[in-house]
Amino acid sequence: MGNWETAYEKWRTYENLDTLLKNELQSMENNDEALEDAFYTELTFGTGGMRGVLGPGINRMNVYTVRKAVNGLANYLRENAVNVNDRGVVVSYDSRYMSQEFALETAKVLGAYGIKTYIFDKLHPTPLLSFAVRYLGTVAGVMITASHNPPEYNGFKVYNEDGGQITPAEANEIIEHIQQTENELTVPFMEKQELEKKELLTWVGSEVDNAYLDHLEEISHLEENERKAPKDLQIVFTPLHGTAYDLVLKGLEQLNFTNVGVVKEQAKPDPEFSTVESPNPEEHQAFKMAIELGKKNNADILIGTDPDADRLGVAAKDSFGEYKVLTGNQLGALLLDYILSNHDQKLLPNARMLKTIVTSELGRKIADYYGVKTIDTLTGFKFIGEKIRQFDSTGEFFVFGYEESYGYLISSFARDKDAVQAAVLASEVAYYWQKQGKTLHDALNVLYEKHGYYLEGMTSLTLKGKEGSAKITSIMESVRNEPLTSIGGLPVEQMEDYLSGVRTYAGSEEKVEKIDLPNANVVKYKLANDSWVCLRPSGTEPKIKCYFGVCEDSREASEDRLAGLKTDMAGVLNED
Structure with missing residues (x-):
């Protein structure tokens, strides 16, 4: 009897097994493949x-x-x-x-x-x-x-x-x-x-909610009289059948954002997430109903939170008047620039901005512009939270943290990514730019023109089950043990292997550096022209993810460069 069969037999013969689980197990008894996977x-x-x-x-x-x-x-x-x-x-x-x-x-x-x-x-x-x-x-x-x-x-x-x-x-x-x-x-x-x-x-x-809302109001950079004044920003909000409904609406109300339309079909909790293919604001299909309501209400900004309200997606009108969802990197840059431009400039030398190794370098450029140090962490907001905790004893202070996968933290009264904070501040940022006659996409172009056309992308390959897990392991071993020398026509200048904690420079066996971060199953290639590619298996899904970053002199050049990197890495991921 194999290991899985032994474990199955223990469950099958357990007299007090939960009734629902027992019935489901009995329905699987002739399906060895399903039983083995379980x-x-x-x-x-x-x-x-x-x-x-x-x-x-x-x-x-x-x-x-x-x-x-x-x-x-x-x-x-x-x-x-x-x-x-x-x-x-x-x-x-x-x-x-x-x-x-x-x-x-x-x-x-x-x-x-x-x-x-x-x-x-x-x-x-x-x-x-x-x-x-x-x-x-x-x-x-x-x-x-x-x-x-x-x-x-x-x-x-x-x-x-x-x-x-x-x-x-x-x-x-x-x-x-x-x-x-x-x-x-x-x-x-x-x-x-x-x-x-x-x-x-x-x-x-409600005690904890009320205390949270008191802190939430204080993240605003509006003057007291402006906080209390009515605002004509038109907002559409969808909690995507999750948990954010009450707190986001109360947070917006505290700043007198009263023109808020809620996608009613997605306002109530629903474990099936029946109106979307996926309840993930990273995926643009999740905004379909919000866009429809946005057009009806002529909304300036659409905001959507995932089911547990730690991720936020935002859409705004582009130059053609069509709603276009901002990437996590783009929204993060807009939030960061707004926070730093409205912060007490005398305090910024001790301020620290935190981002992950797969998050856009545009954030670093913005932080540099304001004299704020950027600290990179491994992928996962737990590392940002851990770094904030260290600041308690170093004299540094946290000013903003984000990751490309739609996670943001504005104030450290919470220590994980917070879509409620981000939803309220994103609305305030949209209001700020609206007063200047600009949409969030217009504002983003202002940042590109000032700092460079940073574009990013991510592709993933889903590989389920035992065989899928083995395939992911094989891919990571291949890129680690047989390093790529060029990607998308650009030579590789550095390879960072976060599992061994070593950075290797191309063409120089002697020039090796230690990476001062915890070990992780991640490989990052840094290329010429400030481009980069990073590979990591997901910690929560049966996927291997490939991240890309480029910066060129124009949007068109950056888009071409990004396409080239994606094409080459698709071949690497899909090799037999």
Whole structure:
């Protein structure tokens, strides 16, 4: 009997198996391929948590894999945190299938260890969870979400006592404790009624929301009298069936943005995300209904948040009067320029802008222009959150952080990307440029003309299952062990291998430098003419991603250069 068959047999013969999971497992009993995929490996707990398809099996999201993860977290906290039982853990959840159930399962397992849990009384955005950790003073936070993944997914994200996603070092310790839990089916837990009776479960109401909104109002750079004045900016907002509806509208109302049209069909939570192909504001199809309403209302700006409200997409009219979605890099540049141009210039020498290694270099150019230092991090907002925490002891201060995948943080009262903050500030930026007779696309052209025509792109290859995982590994080994010498007609000048932590210069075996960042399965090629290409497997989806960046003297030249890079790398990714 193979390993997966042994694991399957343990589940199949477990008398107290959850009824729904038992029925689903029985429906799979003649499908060895499906059973193997559900049991051949344990669902990976990565550097931020775990995410996977719902269903029975050790490679699926279900009450048992969640209980096992919480069991590991509980033992980690008991060893590493102070006053764990009383400070407790705060839990939030989004609109997905089983989200509320998994939130309660988290409390049930923590309660068995005497650890208090706070759970929001209704679904809430991820950034509210980050804020709540800090506001309530808990030892950790848990967010039940699969962000913008398809409806069949859910996930379990862990936050440290600073409100940031757990660091790789913290994750490794939690993983060790999870692995010490031998049987996920028999993890101890306490029932809800007993948790409430022993005051180990507290339901969180509006107090945290109100405190968050007080901080949110302060990110504005408008003068007090202008904050209170009515604004004629026409906004269309869609929460894409997720968690952002209440807080975004309240945040806009605080600044007197009253002309807000909401896409009604997408306003209510819906685990099927039935009106979109994908609830991801990175994908322009998600804006279809917002564009229709925008045309009807003659809107100046369209804003859309993903289901757990940590990512924001924005669209505005282009020179032809058509709504065009800004990339994450473009919106990040506009937000950054607005913040720095309206900041106390005397403070900027100690300010720090944070971005990831696959985020546009336009941000660095803008920061340089204002005398602000840029710090690069690995991909993943947890690294930005970790760096902000370090500033508490260095005298530096955080002024803005972003990543190309539509994640932004304006103020560090939250320590993860925050689409609520970004939605409010993006509306303020649009209002600022509207007063000058410009759209956000016009404003972007102002930045290009000043700093250069920086364009970026990303392609991905989805490779599911066991064979797909092996293919992704093979691609990364190939680009690492047989380095490319040119891409898109440009010679490679440097190769950065973040797994070994080494930067190698082309044509010089002796010139090698250490990369001062944590190890990660990422390879970045830096080319002539300030172009670059970066390859990394996704940490949350069965994909390998390829990122591109170029800067030429004109938009046309940059577009041509970008196309050339994409063509060459498509060949690399699709080689047999």
